[in-house]
Amino acid sequence: MKGRFFEQIMLMLGQAPKKPEVITPAAQEVHKMKRLTKDDFEAMKKHVRDHALEKHTWRNRRWTVLILVNLLFTFSFWLDIQILEGALTASRFVGFHLIDLNSALQVMLAHKHIIVNLFIGTATVFLLWAALGGRSFCSWVCPYHLVAELFEKLHLKLVEKKLVTDHEFHRGARTVMWVLFSLLAVVTGFTVFETLSPTGILSRALIYGPSLALGWVALLLVFEVVYSRRAWCRYVCPIGLTYGAVGAISPVRVMYDLNHCFHEGDCRKVCLVPHVLEMVIKGRSPDVKVPVGPDCTRCGLCVDTCPSGALKFEVKGLNKLL
Amino acid sequence: MSQETESGPAVPADSDATPAPRPKKGGGAPRSNARAQEARRRFIRTAVMSTAVVGAGLAGYLPVAAQADSPRLRPPGALDEDDFLSSCIKCGQCVQVCPVQAIVLGDITDGFGIGVPHIESREQACDFSCDAVQCILACPTGALVYRKPDFLTIRPGAELAHKPVLKAKANDPEPTLNLIERAGLARLSRPEACLATQGKGFKGQARGADFTGQMRYMDVDRWAPIKVADHPYERELCDLCVTECPIQDAIRLEVTEAADGSKRGMPVVMEQCVGCGVCEMICPVEPTAIVVDSRAVWEGEA
Numbered sequence: 001m002k003g004r005f006f007e008q009i010m011l012m013l014g015q016a017p018k019k020p021e022v023i024t025p026a027a028q029e030v031h032k033m034k035r036l037t038k039d040d041f042e043a044m045k046k047h048v049r050d051h052a053l054e055k056h057t058w059r060n061r062r063w064t065v066l067i068l069v070n071l072l073f074t075f076s077f078w079l080d081i082q083i084l085e086g087a088l089t090a091s092r093f094v095g096f097h098l099i100d101l102n103s104a105l106q107v108m109l110a111h112k113h114i115i116v117n118l119f120i121g122t123a124t125v126f127l128l129w130a131a132l133g134g135r136s137f138c139s140w141v142c143p144y145h146l147v148a149e150l151f152e153k154l155h156l157k158l159v160e161k162k163l164v165t166d167h168e169f170h171r172g173a174r175t176v177m178w179v180l181f182s183l184l185a186v187v188t189g190f191t192v193f194e195t196l197s198p199t200g201i202l203s204r205a206l207i208y209g210p211s212l213a214l215g216w217v218a219l220l221l222v223f224e225v226v227y228s229r230r231a232w233c234r235y236v237c238p239i240g241l242t243y244g245a246v247g248a249i250s251p252v253r254v255m256y257d258l259n260h261c262f263h264e265g266d267c268r269k270v271c272l273v274p275h276v277l278e279m280v281i282k283g284r285s286p287d288v289k290v291p292v293g294p295d296c297t298r299c300g301l302c303v304d305t306c307p308s309g310a311l312k313f314e315v316k317g318l319n320k321l322l
Numbered sequence: 323m324s325q326e327t328e329s330g331p332a333v334p335a336d337s338d339a340t341p342a343p344r345p346k347k348g349g350g351a352p353r354s355n356a357r358a359q360e361a362r363r364r365f366i367r368t369a370v371m372s373t374a375v376v377g378a379g380l381a382g383y384l385p386v387a388a389q390a391d392s393p394r395l396r397p398p399g400a401l402d403e404d405d406f407l408s409s410c411i412k413c414g415q416c417v418q419v420c421p422v423q424a425i426v427l428g429d430i431t432d433g434f435g436i437g438v439p440h441i442e443s444r445e446q447a448c449d450f451s452c453d454a455v456q457c458i459l460a461c462p463t464g465a466l467v468y469r470k471p472d473f474l475t476i477r478p479g480a481e482l483a484h485k486p487v488l489k490a491k492a493n494d495p496e497p498t499l500n501l502i503e504r505a506g507l508a509r510l511s512r513p514e515a516c517l518a519t520q521g522k523g524f525k526g527q528a529r530g531a532d533f534t535g536q537m538r539y540m541d542v543d544r545w546a547p548i549k550v551a552d553h554p555y556e557r558e559l560c561d562l563c564v565t566e567c568p569i570q571d572a573i574r575l576e577v578t579e580a581a582d583g584s585k586r587g588m589p590v591v592m593e594q595c596v597g598c599g600v601c602e603m604i605c606p607v608e609p610t611a612i613v614v615d616s617r618a619v620w621e622g623e624a
Contacts, residue, residue: 077418089437090413090462097462103411107463110408113471115464118411170368180376188383189408190434195382196375200412204427204437208414213430216378235368236375 004286005248008276008293012244014172017278020286027287030258034282045262052307058300065140074206088141088203089194090121097121101129101246102239103200106193109185126246134247138233138240139272139299143206144198147221148230155225167228169235171275178238198232199239230272240297248294251316254303256292258285260310267302267311277302280310291316382433389432394440395599395616397425398448398505399458399466403617405474410465412437416457422536422547424448424599425457443599443614450488450568450598451538451547455499468500479619480504486594487570490540499569499596506597507618508563508573510589516611517560518575518587524560527551528606535603537566550604559587563601563612569594573601593620 034041072084085092089103099121108114129137138145158164181193194200201213224231256279263282268274276296279285302311393403397416400406416439417425424446428435441448458466485498513519531551538547564575572595575587599614
C-alpha cells in the first residue's frame with residue numbers, strides 16, 4: 001500500500017480516481033472468488049438485502065453532536081454560561097483558546113503576523129482534529145453541512161422526478177480556490193474568504209442573531225438544489241481542504257472490508273465525496289482492508305447505508321491496544 | 323434501501339454485471355467524443371463558477387472603499403482600519419464580554435468587514451462600565467490590543483498624552499484605563515442646536531422613554547448598568563455630555579454669563595477624549611448636537 005498516502009492526497013486535491021496498479025494477492029483471491037462463486041454470491045447478496053435494516057445510527061449521533069456544539073456556542077452567550085464563547089472561527093472553551101485553522105490561516109496571511117494566543121488556539125485545534133479525523137469538522141460541527149444536507153434531500157427528490165439534474169464541477173476547483181483565497185489574503189491584506197464563508201455566517205447568525213448575510217447562504221442552497229449537488233462543500237470550500245489535510249494523519253477513519261462488500265454502490269450514492277469510495281467498485285479494491293482517504297468527512301452515511309457491514313468506523317491502533 | 327438499480331443517482335451505479343469494456347486506443351470514437359465534450363463542458367462550468375465565487379469574494383472590497391471616508395467606530399484598542407479588518411477573526415468574543423452590549427458585528431453589507439465589530443454610539447456607546455476594557459482582553463488575535471506591536475505605528479494625534487483616568491475608578495489605587503490610543507474624537511457638530519449654547523436646561527429622560535441604551539451610574543450600582551431611560555435628569559443648564567463622560571478631563575463646559583445674568587454653556591472637547599461615544603449617546607437633542615468622529619486625531623483645542 002505504499003504510495004497510497006500520496007495518491008489519496010492527490011485525489012483530495014482533485015485528481016480523478018485511478019484503477020489500482022497493484023492489488024495484493026489476498027485481495028486478488030477475494031476478487032477471484034467473488035467471480036467464481038457468482039451464484040452463491042448473488043444469493044447471499046439477496047439474502048442480506050432482504051434482511052438489511054434501514055438504520056441512521058451515525059447520522060443521528062452526528063446530527064446530535066452538531067446541534068449540541070452549535071447550541072453550546074449559542075447558549076454560552078445567551079444564557080451567559082460561558083462554556084464555549086465566541087463563534088466557530090475562534091472561541092474559548094472554558095477559557096482555552098480554540099481557533100479555526102482556515103480562519104487562522106486567512107488572518108495570518110492577511111495580517112502577516114502571528115500572535116501567541118492565535119498560535120496556541122490554532123495548535124490546539126490542529127491536534128484536536130488530527131486526533132478526531134480532520135474533515136469530521138465538516139460533518140460533525142459545521143452548521144452549513146447540516147443545512148446543505150437537508151437541502152440535498154430536496155435536490156435528490158427533484159433529480160428523481162427529473163426536474164433538475166446534477167451538474168458536476170471539476171473537484172480541482174476547491175484546490176484552486178484554496179490557493180486563490182490564500183493569495184488574495186496575502187495580496188489584498190483582507191480576509192476575503194470570510195466574506196463568503198457560510199460556516200462563519202451561519203455560526204455568527206446562530207449566536208449573534210440573523211443577518212443579511214443569510215441571504216448569501218440561501219443563494220448557495222438554491223444553487224445546490226437546482227443546479228449542482230452539495231456544490232459548496234464539494235467544489236469550493238477551502239475549509240474542507242484545510243481540515244482534509246489535517247485528517248490525512250488522523251487515526252479516526254472509515255475502514256472498508258472487501259470480504260463483506262457486495263459492490264452495490266449504495267455507499268457512493270449517499271456520499272458527499274464518492275471519489276474516496278472508489279475501492280468499493282467491483283475489482284478495484286487494492287487490498288482486503290482499505291482505509292477511506294483523508295477527503296472523507298467521517299459522516300458515517302456509508303456506514304449506516306451499507307447492508308453488509310463492509311464499511312465501519314475504525315480508530316487506527318485501537319484494535320491493537322484492546 | 324435497495325435502490326441500486328433504480329434510475330437517477332448522481333453517482334453512476336457500480337457495474338454489477340460485467341464491467342464496461344475499456345475504451346481502446348483509437349477505437350470507440352463516438353464515446354470518447356462524448357466524454358471529451360462533457361469534460362470540456364465541465365471545465366467551462368468550473369471556470370465560470372470559480373470566477374463567480376472569487377468575484378463575489380472580491381466584491382467585499384466595495385463597501386470597504388465606500389466606508390473609507392466615514393469609517394466605523396471600532397471598539398477601544400482597535401488597530402488602524404486596514405490592520406483591524408485583516409487581523410480580526412470575526413468571532414465576536416468582544417461582543418460577548420461587553421456589559422452594555424455596545425459592540426455589534428458587521429453584516430455582509432460591510433464586505434470584508436463582515437463579522438468585524440463596531441460601535442453605534444448613538445444607540446449604545448461604550449461607557450467603560452467593564453472598568454478594564456474587557457473586549458481587548460477577549461480578542462484572540464490582537465486586533466484589539468492594549469499596546470500595538472512594534473511593527474505597527476501610531477498615527478500622530480491618536481496617542482493619548484497619558485493613560486485616561488476613568489472617573490468611576492478615580493478613588494481606586496489604579497484609576498487609569500489601559501489605553502494608549504483614542505478610537506476617535508468627540509466634536510460639537512451642531513453648536514446651534516446644543517441646549518447649553520442656547521442657555522437651556524434639561525429635565526427628563528435624556529433620550530425618551532423608549533430608548534434602550536444603557537449606562538452604569540456609580541450612585542446606582544457600580545457593576546450593574548441600567549437603562550438611560552430609567553435615570554431621568556434635571557439640569558438648569560444642560561451639561562449631560564460633560565457630567566456623563568466616563569473619562570476625566572475629556573470634555574468641559576465653558577460657562578459665560580450674559581449681562582442679564584443668564585448663563586450659556588459651550589462644551590469643549592479636551593485632549594483626553596478617547597472617542598467612547600457616551601456624549602453622542604446621551605445628548606438629548608435630536609439629532610445629536612455632539613458626535614464622535616471615528617479615527618479622528620487630536621489637533622489641539624478647537
